[in-house]
């Protein structure tokens with residue numbers, strides 16, 4: 229079986245505990261306004277035209293065995309730092325069969341596995357995938373379904389259902405919350421979010437990912453519509469205040485991945 233990967237990052241330190249290798253699987257069913265990797269959203273290998281760099285191929289076909297060779301290179305670093313492998317994307321679960329085959333092989337080799345996921349997939353598939361994963365980095369973008377649809381293109385119903393499944397089965401989950409001014413940083417939304425996460429129990433860790441404009445140039449280069457025009461990065465104070473708010477609500481909070 230083969231899958232499509234669009235990047236492999238060695239020595240990653242923001243994608244879960246310790247030193248990790250992050251494997252980026254191509255394709256995502258969401259289309260978030262603030263996406264930093266818009267070139268990753270389409271499933272399959274793409275040939276994109278960049279304004280100044282010419283044409284680039286995004287993604288390549290690979291196998292679980294080839295990925296194993298790659299990740300074995302850094303095994304000593306994972307062992308020294310309690311690190312491992314992180315599957316990210318895109319949305320890795322979109323290639324569920326390939327993800328499961330790879331994760332199963334990696335588990336046989338005793339790697340610690342993280343899944344960075346939106347949780348947007350059929351519960352049956354999500355539950356099957358979850359048996360191979362040690363830690364979920366679960367992206368939660370908006371609790372209000374209408375706003376979720378507006379800003380990401382999809383409903384959050386499956387997402388919440390899958391998150392609740394992880395909690396029920398006592399999986400380790402870190403929430404990743406992208407903090408975006410005027411989109412999800414309103415006081416009432418933060419309050420609802422804290423209340424919801426408290427009600428789930430077993431969720432202790434929130435990582436705030438402040439929106440930044442780093443991908444703006446990419447949108448221009450690719451001639452993609454950038455819906456974030458006019459939306460500012462949160463200030464340092466806004467980020468700190470949000471951190472303080474979640475801490476007051478009883479969570480361990482970190483800024484960044």
Ligand code: SF4
Nearest residue numbers: 256258259260263318
């Ligand atoms: S879920 Fe992540 S990869 Fe998918 S569109 Fe949103 S930001 Fe981009």
